[in-house]
Amino acid sequence: MKRSAAEIVREYGPFAGIEAVHGVTYDGKHVWFASGDKLNALDPADGKIARSIDVAAHAGTAFDGRHLFQIAEDRIQKIDAATGKVLGTIPSPGAGGDSGLAWAEGSLWVGQYRERKIHQVDPETGKILRTIESKRFVTGVTWVDGELWHGTWENEESDVRRIDPETGKVLEQLDLPAGTGVSGLESDGGDQFFCGGGGRGNVRAIRRPRRS
Amino acid sequence: MESLITAAARALEAGDPLGALNRIALRNDAPSLALRGIAMAQLGDLAKAKTLLRSAARAFGPREAVARARCVVAEAEIALVSRDLNWPMKALAAARATLEKHGDLANAAHAGHIEARRLLLLGRPDEAERTLAELGALILPPASQVVRELVVAGIAIRRLRTKEARAALGRAAGAAHLARIPALAAEVESASLVLDTPAARLIARGKERPLLLGEVEALAASKALVVDTFHYSVRNGGIFVSLGTRPVLFALARHLAQSWPADVSREALIAAAFRARHADESHRARLRVEMGRLRAKLKPLADVTATKQGFALTPHKTRDVLVLARPIEEKHAGILALLSDGEPWSSSALALALDTSARTVQRALDELARSSKVQFFGHGRARRWMTPPVPGFPTGLLLPAPLLKT
Numbered sequence: 263m264k265r266s267a268a269e270i271v272r273e274y275g276p277f278a279g280i281e282a283v284h285g286v287t288y289d290g291k292h293v294w295f296a297s298g299d300k301l302n303a304l305d306p307a308d309g310k311i312a313r314s315i316d317v318a319a320h321a322g323t324a325f326d327g328r329h330l331f332q333i334a335e336d337r338i339q340k341i342d343a344a345t346g347k348v349l350g351t352i353p354s355p356g357a358g359g360d361s362g363l364a365w366a367e368g369s370l371w372v373g374q375y376r377e378r379k380i381h382q383v384d385p386e387t388g389k390i391l392r393t394i395e396s397k398r399f400v401t402g403v404t405w406v407d408g409e410l411w412h413g414t415w416e417n418e419e420s421d422v423r424r425i426d427p428e429t430g431k432v433l434e435q436l437d438l439p440a441g442t443g444v445s446g447l448e449s450d451g452g453d454q455f456f457c458g459g460g461g462r463g464n465v466r467a468i469r470r471p472r473r474s
Numbered sequence: 475m476e477s478l479i480t481a482a483a484r485a486l487e488a489g490d491p492l493g494a495l496n497r498i499a500l501r502n503d504a505p506s507l508a509l510r511g512i513a514m515a516q517l518g519d520l521a522k523a524k525t526l527l528r529s530a531a532r533a534f535g536p537r538e539a540v541a542r543a544r545c546v547v548a549e550a551e552i553a554l555v556s557r558d559l560n561w562p563m564k565a566l567a568a569a570r571a572t573l574e575k576h577g578d579l580a581n582a583a584h585a586g587h588i589e590a591r592r593l594l595l596l597g598r599p600d601e602a603e604r605t606l607a608e609l610g611a612l613i614l615p616p617a618s619q620v621v622r623e624l625v626v627a628g629i630a631i632r633r634l635r636t637k638e639a640r641a642a643l644g645r646a647a648g649a650a651h652l653a654r655i656p657a658l659a660a661e662v663e664s665a666s667l668v669l670d671t672p673a674a675r676l677i678a679r680g681k682e683r684p685l686l687l688g689e690v691e692a693l694a695a696s697k698a699l700v701v702d703t704f705h706y707s708v709r710n711g712g713i714f715v716s717l718g719t720r721p722v723l724f725a726l727a728r729h730l731a732q733s734w735p736a737d738v739s740r741e742a743l744i745a746a747a748f749r750a751r752h753a754d755e756s757h758r759a760r761l762r763v764e765m766g767r768l769r770a771k772l773k774p775l776a777d778v779t780a781t782k783q784g785f786a787l788t789p790h791k792t793r794d795v796l797v798l799a800r801p802i803e804e805k806h807a808g809i810l811a812l813l814s815d816g817e818p819w820s821s822s823a824l825a826l827a828l829d830t831s832a833r834t835v836q837r838a839l840d841e842l843a844r845s846s847k848v849q850f851f852g853h854g855r856a857r858r859w860m861t862p863p864v865p866g867f868p869t870g871l872l873l874p875a876p877l878l879k880t
Contacts, residue, residue: 284480298484320484321477333477335497358478359503375476376503401475416537418576441577445475460475 268422268436268468271454274309275464277302283458283465285323285333285363286402286446289343293456295446295465296323296332301341304465306456315346322363322402322446324370331370331385333360338370338388352388355381362412362447366405373400373412380412395430398423402447402457406470413444413457420444422455422468436468479505482513489656491516504533508545515548520556521856524549540576543569547585554592556858557819559826563589580618583609587621591628596827599629616653620646624665636669636688643669674704677732677797684801698794699775699787701731710775710792722747723768730778730787734795737786806838810861813848818858 274293275283285296292303292312296319303312318334325331329349330341336358337351354360355372362373362380369391370383380403382391398414402422405411410427414420420443424434438444438457446458453470475483478497485493491513498506511526531545546569553561570585586609593602606625614622623646630639643666650659672684676693685693693700699710706718708727717724725747729738744753744761765785769778776789789795800807808828813819821839825832839859842848850859 282480284475284477298480318481320480321475335478335481354477356476358476358481358497358501360477361475376505416535417540419537 263432263435264471265435265437266471268438270439271467271469272306273459273464273466274304274306275459276462277311277464280463282461282463283445284319284321286448286456286458286465287323287325287330287363288448288450288456289325289330290451293448293465294323294325294330295458296321297463301330301332301346306450306467315341317341317346317348321361322373323448324363324365326365326385331363331365333363333372336360338363338372338383340385352383352385355383355388355390361401361445362403364403364405364448371403371405371410373403375399375401380410394425394427396425397430397432401443401445404447404449404455406449406451411447411449411455413447415443415445415460418443422447422457434471436471438468442466476505479509482506482509486512486516489516502533504530504535504538504541507533508541508548511545512548515552520552524552527552539572540578543572544578544581547573547581547588550585550588554588554595555817557595557817557823559592559596559823563592579612580615583612583614583618584621587618587625590625591621594625594628594632597632597829599632603629616649617658619649620653620658620662623649624662627665631668631687634687634691634694636691639687640669672801675799675801677799678795679735680733682799685798690798693796693798696794696796697792698796699731699789699792701728701795701797703728703797703799708772708775710789713774715771715775717771720767720771722764723771726764726768727772727787728797730785731795731797734787737781737784739784741784743784806842809835809838809842810847813859813861818851818860820855820858824859 280297283295283297287294293306295302295304298319301315301317301319305312317332317339319332320335321333323330323332328343330343332339332341333354336354338354339351340349342349356374356377359374359376360372361375364371370385372381372383374381376399378396378398378400380394380396380400384391396412399416400412401415402413409424411422411424413422418441420438422436422444423432425432443460444457445460448456450456453472455468455470457466457468459466482494482497486509494509494513498509507526507530511523511530514526515523527545527549531542534542546565550561550566566585566589570582573582573585586605590602590605593605602625623642627639627642627646630642643662646662650662669687673687674685674690675682676685701708706716706724708715717727726743729743729746740758740761741753744750744757748757750757765778772778776787779786779788787795809824812824812827821835822832825835828835839848843850848859848861850857852858
């Protein structure tokens with residue numbers, strides 16, 4: 263396992279009126295983040311919030327190319343990114359104990375925080391297709407280039423780690439500075455991750471290690 | 475954090491404990507137990523709240539020291555509000571240290587405020603002030619600022635510094651407005667009432683009138699000879715004679731002062747000091763002895779002279795004698811004063827705060843209960859005493875918002 267300190271590229275926020283960041287995703291232009299009763303579109307170029315959608319947003323956030331998915335209480339809402347309208351909901355696999363959310367390969371991937379699990383879920387029905395065990399409390403989940411990464415957060419200690427999707431084995435780990443939390447994780451498709459900073463109400467961009 | 479926990483925590487912060495319970499009522503994981511505990515505390519079931527918070531503290535794993543410490547702080551606050559003053563303060567101090575170590579300064583400050591409030595209730599304003607000073611001048615969230623200023627005001631009120639108290643209460647009201655928690659604003663308002671409600675009575679030349687706290691403060695600078703029934707003392711300027719351990723001498727001094735410049739008959743003094751209805755020769759002899767003792771005690775301040783009828787007071791340096799008395803003279807005024815905060819007290823907490831024996835307090839409470847001046851609920855050690863409730867009295871439980879930040 264490769265282990266190193268996370269390289270923080272940039273910090274966004276905290277933002278006025280936003281107490282905490284609960285989930286993060288990226289639509290190719292904006293970083294969307296969940297702040298309790300809103301989904302906010304942050305422009306990573308200028309660090310400003312371009313628009314917000316009024317919708318319950320308590321945990322993970324994901325984007326499938328057209329729709330935003332947002333966990334609220336014990337369900338996953340499917341939201342039209344253009345209009346902000348909630349198109350439908352499915353039950354969340356952790357019945358409310360859910361935290362991270364990602365979209366990849368036609369499935370939703372949902373972190374179940376205290377159970378230290380990641381579920382692969384059918385986005386139409388909410389059926390659990392399979393479950394990956396992690397070693398730490400799971401917060402954010404993301405897929406990039408066939409790699410499964412997730413954030414962990416236990417008692418003011420956080421890291422971002424790549425795990426083997428078959429076995430759950432940790433392959434690589436990026437430690438965040440002590441006292442920071444990771445709530446929400448999303449890759450920008452390139453060499454960066456966006457992480458939610460939990461109760462600090464900020465979003466951080468960190469470097470994804472290059473493959474040699 | 476987790477979705478439902480976030481939703482429930484937000485409901486709690488918005489002052490909707492039932493909404494929070496709706497979301498997590500059936501869950502028994504550690505964060506749910508903690509939130510259920512806080513919701514129950516807000517709903518007034520402090521016993522249930524305490525049990526839930528204790529289970530939550532146990533359920534959090536060894537890696538979750540911060541969450542565990544927050545539970546301890548919440549439990550300590552519930553103990554304070556239920557006037558369980560014997561609650562282990564060491565655990566609170568340890569929790570405070572943990573929170574400080576992990577950079578959760580807002581909750582660490584909250585823990586410090588709870589310690590200071592307890593010290594204030596126990597009548598130890600100096601230690602309360604030291605505890606506040608240890609916390610330093612942190613920038614706190616508005617709800618915590620309110621608590622801090624309430625403690626500052628409480629210390630100032632106990633030291634009779636009304637200007638300081640008023641300034642602190644003004645800052646508290648401003649912070650309560652920012653915090654947008656109605657219970658906090660109500661608590662500040664009821665604390666402010668203290669300054670505008672008579673705190674004492676002034677008795678001079680056989681007449682009496684109510685005094686506000688500010689007027690009591692002004693009295694400290696007066697040139698008069700003051701017999702102070704709050705501190706069982708007689709003072710004039712810088713000279714201070716304590717009669718706290720001499721109740722008979724104090725009763726005599728007080729009656730002489732109340733009638734001043736007239737004298738008081740032997741019969742009246744015997745009735746007042748010895749609680750004897752008919753004065754016989756042995757009472758007269760005892761009165762002479764006690765008057766001799768009083769004369770010796772008051773020597774720096776006044777003469778006690780015999781008259782045809784009885785005795786009279788002649789102050790040395792002033793032409794004025796005043797008695798500062800409690801607003802309502804009750805036999806058990808001390809207990810009633812503590813209970814007037816509207817919270818349920820255990821008899822042991824009352825004994826601790828009054829620095830007297832539990833037996834004495836128990837006897838007084840039984841007597842007050844017979845005349846319906848106090849009421850109790852619960853049995854055995856769990857029995858709590860309170861004055862008949864005032865409608866809308868706030869619970870004083872301020873824990874929710876600062877506790878829930880992740």
